[in-house]
Amino acid sequence: MSKKICLLGDFAIGKTSLTMRFSRQTFSDKYLTTVGVKIDSKLVDIPDHQTIKLVIWDIAGSDAFTTTDENYLRGAAGVLLVADGCRKNTLSSVMNLRQIVLDVVGDCPMVVAVNKVDLKSQWEVDRSDIIKLQKKGLIIYKTSAKTGENVDVVFNQLASLLIAR
Secondary structure (H helix, E strand, O other), rough: OEEEEEOOOOOOOOOOHHHHHHHHHOOOOOOOOOOOEEEEEEEEEOOOOEEEEEEEEOOOOOOOOOOHHHHHOOOOOOOEEEEEEOOOOOOHHHHHHHHHHHHHOOOOEEEEEEOOOHHHHHHOOOOOHHHHHHHHEEEEEEEEOOOOHHHHHHHHHHHHHHHOO
């Protein structure tokens, strides 16, 4: 079984780094600007002996979501919304992007990764911010593309939600 998932979020929050950590177990400190979309894939084994191929569409971050970006979303089975824990304002973007996904794709599995948890001294997101998002029905993980913390977990959670549908 193969499923398209999209990574969405503002620029420079670590979408490409999360994808690289998950699909290739690598990380680079160099900022890699995504132009348009980057596509990768990985087979994921779900505990009940099912395997799913995630086709990961890493969509370029920007301040405004365009019609082209909406076209990249079409056909998505699930979405990983990414925020930067060192930039609290990216949580608002996650909520805006969630609504765009609902408008374009409809109801589909969505998980939130609040990335860069390894940068503790720069962290701006507190527990109450996370709770607010959880009350809106979102599943949230603090991740670090640099250390790998919760990266496999967040993708595996999304894969499990896709299989459960």
